[in-house]
Amino acid sequence: MAQTLYDKLWSGHVVHTEDDGTTLLYIDRHLVHEVTSPQAYEGLRLAGRKPWRTGSIVATADHNVPTDGSDLSVADPTSRAQVETLDDNIRTYGALAYFPYRDKRQGIVHVIGPENGVTLPGMTVVCGDSHTSTHGAFACLAQGIGTSEVEHVLATQCLLQKKSKSMLVRVEGELGRGVSAKDIALYVIGQIGTAGGTGYAIEFGGSAIRALSMEGRMTLCNMAIEAGARAGMVAVDQTTIDYLRGRPFAPRDEQWDRAVEYWRTLKSDDGAQHDRVVDIDARRITPQVTWGTSPEMVTDIRGQVPAPEDFADPVQREGVARALQYMGLTPRTPIDQIRIDKVFIGSCTNSRIEDLRAAAKVVQGRHIADNVKLAMVVPGSGLVRAQAEAEGLDKVFKAAGFEWREPGCSMCLGMNADRLDPGERCASTSNRNFEGRQGAGGRTHLVSPQMAAAAAIAGRFADVRDVV
């Protein structure tokens, strides 16, 4: 029978199935960071257990680390304790690779996995972080898990799970100028809603997806969770294979050839049935900007802030009213009239080299507006940072008035010192515009790197298609 990509990834990892369909799924790669792992290792220790296969573990410190180059000893003591606990746990139990704070390959866990070739097609990948869906760009079954599940995977190398339904999001046609993978992600979420993918694994397909780089596919799969889907994925093609060749942990020589032969089978068969199919015309997608406190509250740069009465459902209407109040926005305000205070280019969604190149192209030879108090670029990893510096992008950003930072999660969630003050408005390339996400009282608008760069220059949201 014709199988979907998800069917293949699922059935290839089944160890055991209970009568009710609850399945023990084998896990190939376990990514670990400092925030969601301490309690898991503690649980393991208390139960007298050991990790099942340390060779599956790749760890880094990302959520808490300072990005201003400061020493951890001056960081907040609770952040420091968490990073040091990770150091201790990895030292005690071991891992395939550990990229600690200040290592040249340290960075956001969802950036370092792919760039080091520790994420490979056909794998099951887990991490105690919802944006693990990112790795699905490599035709992996990659999912975020809770801390109890982190402990479960450490102890058993398996995850207990029932199979999800399958959704195909098919994006056909060519993207317009100035439109990126981030805009596809936000547009799709605007169409299906933040719960649209709940209970599903989403496969992204169609000519517009095949035309994306691996960086773009990662951006898209990263935000599958914002559509409610635990996993997002894209089939293997030549782009996938070209990206992986020569990566430090990718197979070599004869094993490479064997691996590639298998990887090429990782796509949905012709005629495979998905439980739901969503068709999107790529030509309809324009640069997107969120206006509310949920990623589904999104519109076009040429659009305007809606009014609560535009929504029929009373719960939704009240949600919109509350969002507008929190965001300090008046209905019918044109999006390009919204002035901003800060700009954040970074996060596991948009901090890869291609993102930085796209933003640099917009700011080249320009300067951030006077009303922008802080514009920062936080590369996703030490390797991205080094690559950007080799290309001179750091100089472009600095000349334009941006701060050029060290890698980490930074102001995507504001666990370190990088955050918004109450009432501040930010053009952010991150993934969540929830209340308080970037700092208590902070107001987040999600955009692509190009759009964040254009906003920095204009001091308000601006259509990047008018700038470049």
Added chain:
Amino acid sequence: MNPFTTLDGLVAPLDRANVDTDAIIPKQYLKSIKRSGFGPTLFDEWRYLDVGQPGQDHSKRPLNPDFVLNQPRFQGASILLVRENFGCGSSREHAPWAIEDFGFRAILGTTFADIFFNNCFKNGLLPIRLPQTELEQLFLQCAGTPGYRLRIDLESQTVIRPDGHVIRFDVEAFRKYCLLNGFDDIGLTLRQADKIRDFEARRRIEQPWLFA
């Protein structure tokens, strides 16, 4: 994990959709390396008028009198009524830890985010999906009845209203079994250790590059 069998509890309503895990427990509290003590900072930004910090005495902070869980009639509630897509966003298990530590044992809504839903079961917390019409009735009755209580029986998979109306709910058999008995699922999984080892050995031969 504490077993969950039956619960007769006071009900509190949280009448807003898409409540995300950042709202359930804000990021500054994720720096803890413990599993406990998150109850006082549940819904922190809605519950208090100031911005809280880890390590402070939360009992001395100014409460937001408008927030539903601060109202006297809902003190001691163990059942939370919620709207659709509850628990969306991050995978932080600190969210169910905070809800459970606050004193809730069951959450009744229409839809829950997948990772949150799953995390609840690992912590003796029962999330129940109900049809929209039934949930709407519960919100109405709760608003109109001071001291409104519900009885939940996991064995028979029922929610029983004070007027005797019985609402049946679905729960996966394996999850129910673990919850009723308070089983640690790692222990259960390790009973399959031989199967895991066999699977792994096969995989090592078929895809050796995964074990390099």
